[in-house]
Amino acid sequence: MSQATTACPECDGRVRTDGTETVCSDCGLVVSADRVDRGPEWRSFADDDTDPRRTGAPLTRSRHDRGLSTEIGYTRVKGRKRRQWARMRRQHTRARISSKRERNQVYGFTEIRRLTSVHSLSEQVRDQACSLFDSAQEEDLLRGRSIEGFAAAAVYAACRIAGISRTRAELLAEAKADENELDAAYDAMNRDLGLPVGPIDPVEYLPRFVSDLDLSAAVERDARAHLETARDRGLTNGRNPGGVAAACVYAAARDNGEECTQADAADAADVTPVTLRNSYTDLRE
Amino acid sequence: MDRQIRREVSREYFSQERLAEHHFRSFNNFLDRGMQDVVDEKETIDTDIGDKEGQEPVYVELGDVRITTPRVREADGSEELLYPQEARLRNITYAAPVFMEMKIIRGGEEEPETVVDQTETKVGRMPIMVGSNKCNISGFSDDDLVQIGEDPVDPGGYFIVNGSERVLMTSEDLAPNKILAEYDSKYGDEIQVAKTFSQRRGYRALVLCERNREGLLEVSFPSVSGSVNFVTLVRALGLESDEEIVHRVSDDPEIVKFMLENLEEADVQSEEEAIETLGERVASGQGKNYQLKRANYVIDRYLLPHLHEDGVEEEETRSNKAYYLCRMAEACFELALDRREADDKDHYANKRLKVSGDLMKDLFRTALNKLARDVKYQLERANMRNRQLTVNTVVRSDVLTERLEHPIATGNWVGGRSGVSQLVDRTDYMGVLSHLRRLRSPLSRSQPHFEARDLHATQWGRICPSETPEGPNCGLVKNFAQAMELSQNIEDEQGLKRELASMGVEGIPGIEGVDRASADD
Numbered sequence: 162m163s164q165a166t167t168a169c170p171e172c173d174g175r176v177r178t179d180g181t182e183t184v185c186s187d188c189g190l191v192v193s194a195d196r197v198d199r200g201p202e203w204r205s206f207a208d209d210d211t212d213p214r215r216t217g218a219p220l221t222r223s224r225h226d227r228g229l230s231t232e233i234g235y236t237r238v239k240g241r242k243r244r245q246w247a248r249m250r251r252q253h254t255r256a257r258i259s260s261k262r263e264r265n266q267v268y269g270f271t272e273i274r275r276l277t278s279v280h281s282l283s284e285q286v287r288d289q290a291c292s293l294f295d296s297a298q299e300e301d302l303l304r305g306r307s308i309e310g311f312a313a314a315a316v317y318a319a320c321r322i323a324g325i326s327r328t329r330a331e332l333l334a335e336a337k338a339d340e341n342e343l344d345a346a347y348d349a350m351n352r353d354l355g356l357p358v359g360p361i362d363p364v365e366y367l368p369r370f371v372s373d374l375d376l377s378a379a380v381e382r383d384a385r386a387h388l389e390t391a392r393d394r395g396l397t398n399g400r401n402p403g404g405v406a407a408a409c410v411y412a413a414a415r416d417n418g419e420e421c422t423q424a425d426a427a428d429a430a431d432v433t434p435v436t437l438r439n440s441y442t443d444l445r446e
Numbered sequence: 447m448d449r450q451i452r453r454e455v456s457r458e459y460f461s462q463e464r465l466a467e468h469h470f471r472s473f474n475n476f477l478d479r480g481m482q483d484v485v486d487e488k489e490t491i492d493t494d495i496g497d498k499e500g501q502e503p504v505y506v507e508l509g510d511v512r513i514t515t516p517r518v519r520e521a522d523g524s525e526e527l528l529y530p531q532e533a534r535l536r537n538i539t540y541a542a543p544v545f546m547e548m549k550i551i552r553g554g555e556e557e558p559e560t561v562v563d564q565t566e567t568k569v570g571r572m573p574i575m576v577g578s579n580k581c582n583i584s585g586f587s588d589d590d591l592v593q594i595g596e597d598p599v600d601p602g603g604y605f606i607v608n609g610s611e612r613v614l615m616t617s618e619d620l621a622p623n624k625i626l627a628e629y630d631s632k633y634g635d636e637i638q639v640a641k642t643f644s645q646r647r648g649y650r651a652l653v654l655c656e657r658n659r660e661g662l663l664e665v666s667f668p669s670v671s672g673s674v675n676f677v678t679l680v681r682a683l684g685l686e687s688d689e690e691i692v693h694r695v696s697d698d699p700e701i702v703k704f705m706l707e708n709l710e711e712a713d714v715q716s717e718e719e720a721i722e723t724l725g726e727r728v729a730s731g732q733g734k735n736y737q738l739k740r741a742n743y744v745i746d747r748y749l750l751p752h753l754h755e756d757g758v759e760e761e762e763t764r765s766n767k768a769y770y771l772c773r774m775a776e777a778c779f780e781l782a783l784d785r786r787e788a789d790d791k792d793h794y795a796n797k798r799l800k801v802s803g804d805l806m807k808d809l810f811r812t813a814l815n816k817l818a819r820d821v822k823y824q825l826e827r828a829n830m831r832n833r834q835l836t837v838n839t840v841v842r843s844d845v846l847t848e849r850l851e852h853p854i855a856t857g858n859w860v861g862g863r864s865g866v867s868q869l870v871d872r873t874d875y876m877g878v879l880s881h882l883r884r885l886r887s888p889l890s891r892s893q894p895h896f897e898a899r900d901l902h903a904t905q906w907g908r909i910c911p912s913e914t915p916e917g918p919n920c921g922l923v924k925n926f927a928q929a930m931e932l933s934q935n936i937e938d939e940q941g942l943k944r945e946l947a948s949m950g951v952e953g954i955p956g957i958e959g960v961d962r963a964s965a966d967d
Binding site: 268271274275278279280281282283309323325327331334335336337365367368369371372373 | 519520521522523524525526568824827828833838839842843844847
């Protein structure tokens with residue numbers, strides 16, 4: 162697209178990109194048209210049995226070689242040739258990783274991929290986490306700390322940067338790293354890489370807590386309103402954001418008459434019921 | 447019947463659910479039993495941990511597999527039920543999480559086996575057929591469907607991957623586990639061949655028994671290059687004496703004459719000798735012991751795998767295999783003596799249809815193998831780094847998901863077949879219906895294959911005689927007849943055999959176990 166248009170110049174309606182055209186969904190004005198095919202590069206073959214694509218997958222940050230490696234295929238050959246190919250294949254896979262650092266990176270990236278897939282995080286978050294891991298290696302932060310810790314910390318940081326924070330407990334439940342490793346790695350990254358992260362907005366936790374506790378959309382809406390007032394009254398300052406979010410969910414659930422105990426809500430946020438109660442009483446004042 | 451009544455009957459017959467019924471039945475079957483069967487086949491994931499000294503071996507035991515209904519995980523982490531229309535509009539995949547019970551077990555060498563960790567973990571996501579049992583809209587009334595934005599007359603029967611609707615084309619394959627006798631030519635001479643595609647658990651092996659121009663029988667099967675003398679192979683399977691072999695093949699005097707020629711030329715006389723000869727073929731240049739081991743392995747593993755059965759030792763099926771080979775020999779001779787005609791490959795009795803559930807089973811099997819390999823690698827890695835081994839940290843759920851979604855999205859199925867999944871033809875309503883009831887022959891469209899394209903008399907009532915495309919696909923792409931019913935494979939083979947035995951079907955005399963009769967599919 163020539164540029165990302167957000168509103169219709171005629172009526173300020175919402176625009177929608179559909180194929181090659183950007184159209185206003187209110188008045189129907191074609192804001193911009195773009196005939197460039199942005200799909201994978203291809204050329205036409207008369208034989209449509211073959212894949213018309215000319216290039217491979219795009220480069221990705223989430224692989225140590227940017228996804229550029231080649232593989233020796235498995236065409237049917239016999240006897241001596243087959244043995245020769247097998248040897249070549251083995252050497253080829255060995256040559257793919259050249260240094261200890263690269264080997265560590267492969268291991269770290271595998272762990273990052275695993276974590277992001279378990280949490281169904283987007284590709285952008287995964288790539289961001291991978292490049293954070295790469296930068297940490299570049300800065301020599303991994304010396305004396307664990308790879309697993311950095312992988313988990315990179316995912317944690319990438320989530321915070323993307324504004325979809327996960328709690329430490331949520332990540333640790335699936336991660337290979339333990340709490341100390343994650344903390345050490347995150348501290349080091351935050352200190353030396355200058356991560357662009359501020360305090361966590363409790364709103365980021367709301368949808369997840371609500372769905373974990375099996376509450377309705379109305380509860381989520383009310384909880385948002387509660388958070389708004391809490392923020393206006395300065396109640397979020399200096400408090401565990403998870404605790405505040407859980408308190409708002411709990412309050413909203415009570416208002417809506419849905420079942421949710423303090424213990425359940427606190428459990429979802431991985432805080433003690435006391436933390437939740439403090440925020441809750443302040444909220445009710 | 448007058449037209450009015452006929453119309454009523456077919457309207458009743460084609461009440462909504464029947465249009466894609468074959469897809470639903472097949473896929474539901476896969477969800478209910480097929481998935482668990484594949485997991486049970488796999489049973490365990492073995493690792494190389496413990497090969498080194500001072501370490502106890504570790505393996506993973508696979509347990510029950512469970513699948514929920516489709517749901518979507520949002521970026522903010524909340525999880526909601528997903529309905530087909532939302533999947534279409536948001537360009538996401540209509541897939542349900544799959545959970546599996548896994549047990550990491552360490553020990554067995556010196557220490558007793560102990561369970562290190564045991565949990566039910568999410569192993570990936572399985573695309574769900576719209577309208578199947580695990581679909582979120584199954585059992586909804588028309589009003590409910592309209593309420594959530596679904597089309598109440600949509601037939602279902604397809605998958606939604608990355609927002610595009612995909613049907614799995616039913617494919618028409620040659621029936622496995624059946625003897626097909628036919629003529630072939632080799633070096634200008636006409637020879638007789640009996641063929642069997644022996645298939646069991648996704649492993650497919652072609653066994654050929656041919657009568658060459660000298661009148662000698664030769665058998666070829668996977669893992670043995672070239673062919674093996676028939677008599678040698680049968681002797682290796684435990685059928686030793688001349689009399690027994692001849693008697694097993696046929697009592698027909700002319701065939702007996704042919705058989706005696708074969709026995710005269712035989713170069714081995716005993717089972718032992720036969721296995722030795724076979725060992726020299728499958729592992730030439732290796733040590734004697736290894737040759738014997740390899741020969742036994744090849745016989746029990748690659749020869750006629752469909753005669754194996756759950757709970758029966760592999761060696762015990764050898765006599766069945768010998769008997770089966772004799773049946774193939776008989777077919778060759780009968781063909782040579784003009785006692786029978788060559789089997790008709792285009793006869794519909796010799797065809798089997800692979801519907802979506804069967805295709806998904808193939809896919810799930812390879813995806814699970816890939817996952818198992820990954821789990822093995824992760825376990826070895828974690829063990830090497832002295833980490834606690836837990837189920838949750840060694841399973842990467844994207845491995846399975848990718849392997850399941852990618853073939854459906856592109857149509858490139860396992861086993862190198864392409865075009866298996868196709869974009870649903872939404873030109874009009876009839877287009878959709880026709881597309882769901884279409885079937886494809888795996889034969890190449892660039893070759894003539896005149897016989898395969900012809901309308902065969904046995905297609906009566908099964909395949910529409912007139913609906914087929916013009917051009918290169920003519921006769922290779924077919925459509926179901928209106929009232930076609932697709933029968934399914936039997937669930938419980940043992941039960942079937944017991945039932946047959948109770949109805950008076952007798953097993954082969956001389957082979958113990960009445961219910962282990964020749965498995966002619």
